[in-house]
Amino acid sequence: MLKEIKKQQYDRAIAYLESQYDPVTLLYSQHKNHLMQEIKSVAPDVNILESWLDYMLDCFIHRSPHLNKKERTVEGWQKIFPRYPVDREGFAVSFAIEDSDTYCRMLDDYGVVVVRVFDKQECERSIAAMFEEINNTPAPYRKMNVSPDNPISWEKCNWPSRSKFLLSRPAFHFQAFKNRTSETVYRVFCHIWKEERLRVTIDNWGIMRGTKDLLMKNGVEDRPQWRKNVKPHWDYNPWLFHSEMQKGRQPGYQAIIAFSDQTSQTGCHLTLPGCTQFLELWCRENEIPKDLLTKRRSHRPVANDPVRDYMQEIPIRQGDMIIWSWGQLHGNTMNFASQMRLLQYIRMFPASEVDTSYEEYDRYACRRILRQYQSEYAFDFSRFSLQEKRLLGVEDY
Template identity: 25%
Template sequence: MIETGTSLGIKELHTYWARECAPGSAAPLPQDVAKTLLAGLRLNVLETLRYLHHQRPSYAQFEAWVRECHGDELTEAALVRLRRALAGETVGAEVGNLDDVEGLDADELAHWHEHGYVILRDAISVEAAEAAEMAIYDFLGMSRDDPDSWYRQSLGHSIWVPLMRHPALVANRRSPRIHKAHAQLWGREDLWVTIDQGGFNPPERADWPFPGPHLHWDATLAEPHCLDLQGIVYLADVAEDQGAFSCVPGFHRKLKQWLKSVPEGANVHSHAGRTLTMKPIAARRGDMIIWHHLLPHGSSPNRAQRPRVVQYMSLRPTRFAYTEEWKS
């Protein structure tokens, strides 16, 4: 029997829970609604699914877990904005009026349209970036100035850092400049920021080869090809050879034709890895790289002297076009 109490007052959350914990009792939420729901509740997708599948909570327990995850961040004002948006009402930017916030200029917007990525300079302050950088070092039990500490087995052989709710990372998600740039690219301000993790890519050495991710897409390659954005904030300066984010510029405009050239029976990702060349994107502490999700992209081997330390972040509107079929 499905409980129907809704102390958070969001019926879509009950539907989401029922779909995962009471199979057959509810139809799935549309992808865009599910993403807005989780972002609005400050939930990470994998973290939430792991909790639901492993704990099999009642709905009341699930709501309690949602509140427990956030402390004071999930305010009534945030819940009201989410309820209104899910009900189809128009809501403004989470961070307030963006009219006087400096965003991307004409040249940067032209670069975006041509190349499918743009560097948002000074997306966050140098101080904010360094605070988040140090939070990642602390979380990993590493010292920024002790290279030997960078290879502790805190994470295993991975560049992902499962730190999501440190106050420094939370603050960066509320950067007005980040929200303004994404509003320009989406053409709307009702944006919801994902609760993503950090990244730590130390210099390669004999016992720590680069683990990837190599060239890939995080998007379906099925048509129609829709707009979605992905982003990474550099928390320290990153040179081209320092494990920089890499992509194939302009490929969002070539993907449809390129797919027709892939040999029949070939694995698309393997073929792309053999035939496409990624460009590493250098940027400064506090800069953010925003890219079209149809660009093949990945990290790169760090052959410099310092780690690449980053925070991942994406912003999407309440409702957006997407392709239901998954094709890789």
């Protein structure tokens, strides 16, 4: 009941602020002070801060019909969005874990970076674990177990979920937890965050089926209906991302680990190199949707946004981890090969002992997922070290 009352008051606060919005009078601090007093009177049960008012006013500016949108040439856009370097074989340049200064600098410059974290054996164990878990998960219409080497088994009826992602829950296999708590992965995120007290998400396996030249029951066939991709988007409200960065707070990062080579043919990561560097200007030149404002959620650019033309495919090798800032516009490309694209989603962020907000708002935060599924699974972490338990939120720092 109280939650609903607070929501109603919050909506009234936004409506009142919008009705009083005037970019000229708001230049005067006394008018802002008056606004704060009035807002608190219409939302007495909501903790309204001055920083919230500043952000909301900034949002209203971005919703103005008189945005200062600059026209740019192709050459101008190309300078803003430099290409992430690739090697002679067409794969994104990757870095050893020891080369932290370089990959942290690359992440700052490009908004994305690739680091080598797993060897072939670790990837093969992960693939075996992935399909063991898939086949042990109930699927009401399953006719056979799914195998990465048998396209006949890839039909929709054999998967736990009929969604385009094929899976219905986070990865709970022992190997998935070992991957999340890998010392190598942990060290990379320690360097990026400049913090050792971290938590890891309990996120999903990732699978894209092969779609071309598949050996099926009636011979070689294509499955174009299996070609799925994630459209360009930001993981995090870009206006909120920019606002938090201005205040010195890093909203976060996302990462995937490739268990098989990911090429233009199998489908791969798609990104806008340098997006985080350009985001402040982009936010000033684009109108924030009225239903977004302070919400921590993903956002897609409009179809005719010119920045979409400068996105770059990022092919990576087996065992590579690609990390990108939540300020990066990104997506992925479709699979036009006969092989699967296989991966695991992983990210780390400062533990609640450092900053409570990361765990509070992340939907895949370890403690949240463990609570959510505790009635279905008997999680046993007896074989995990103290540091691994801390990463998973089972032990405190």
